[in-house]
Amino acid sequence: MSLRDYWETFLGLLFPQERSCIACRGPLPETDLPGQGWGREPANGRQLWPKGEAGANGRDGLPLTLEEGQWLPEKELCARCQSVLLPIEPPLCLLCGRHLSEPGRCPECERETSFVLSRSFGKYEGVLRDLLHRFKFSREEDLGIVLGACLQAAWDLHMAHFPIDWLVPVPIHPERLKERGYNQAERLALQLSSYSKIPCLPALRRTLYLKGQATRDRRERLKALQGTYVCDPDFSDRICGACILLVDDIYTTGSTAEACAHALRQAGAGQVYVLTVAR
Ligand SMILES: [Zn+2]
Ligand SMILES: [Zn+2]
Numbered sequence: 090m091s092l093r094d095y096w097e098t099f100l101g102l103l104f105p106q107e108r109s110c111i112a113c114r115g116p117l118p119e120t121d122l123p124g125q126g127w128g129r130e131p132a133n134g135r136q137l138w139p140k141g142e143a144g145a146n147g148r149d150g151l152p153l154t155l156e157e158g159q160w161l162p163e164k165e166l167c168a169r170c171q172s173v174l175l176p177i178e179p180p181l182c183l184l185c186g187r188h189l190s191e192p193g194r195c196p197e198c199e200r201e202t203s204f205v206l207s208r209s210f211g212k213y214e215g216v217l218r219d220l221l222h223r224f225k226f227s228r229e230e231d232l233g234i235v236l237g238a239c240l241q242a243a244w245d246l247h248m249a250h251f252p253i254d255w256l257v258p259v260p261i262h263p264e265r266l267k268e269r270g271y272n273q274a275e276r277l278a279l280q281l282s283s284y285s286k287i288p289c290l291p292a293l294r295r296t297l298y299l300k301g302q303a304t305r306d307r308r309e310r311l312k313a314l315q316g317t318y319v320c321d322p323d324f325s326d327r328i329c330g331a332c333i334l335l336v337d338d339i340y341t342t343g344s345t346a347e348a349c350a351h352a353l354r355q356a357g358a359g360q361v362y363v364l365t366v367a368r
Contacts, residue, residue, distance in 0.1 A: 237284075259335060261295055331359055
């Protein structure tokens, strides 16, 4: 044991660390015993997850086995954060998954797209927005577990019944990868792969490093993005004729999803679906 370890143990005895919520960092009440984190019903009576429903292909309902306390016990969400991490309420846009007041397609989805369906777990706001932001820009890798669980819930709700052959993460440019340390979409896709037992294929490459995307409108973004994603020729025989689920953290205007789906279709993909944590 090094001097530093001794010092940290000593400090730990003097100031025992409070267990805190992984999202808001607030203290967890003593009644929130480890392992009881996400298995419970939220205070407002609505179920956070489709509990116990067997998914397609014989998979069991919940992402990870939360009730049995195998959920990393120190990675807990407080009751308030649990109660706001909820799936988007139907009716949803038939194409992009946006919440609508009545069934149908939203105005942005009147166009032709290269993907057949896009679905997301929750709305990009509040706690979910904060978690995604910290996961992407602050290297808080642990948050991938919570966000991955959200993606798994969305998988069970919207995608598990489709005959998906491959999960393909939206790639980031190597320069970005150097800055961030990891590709957040790939982390999420790998987690979903271990849950769904559908293999993950890094079939797309990001070729251009675009700056100032935020200032462009959707049409300009789409035009700029065409050609920035290409399918890696090494994977083309696996992509050809296959049913692909494109995985990303956020669906904003849909231009990234469209550009990636376009590249996959160009490479011969049969159908492309899209799944993101938020939109
Ligand atoms: Zn919290
Ligand atoms: Zn739509």
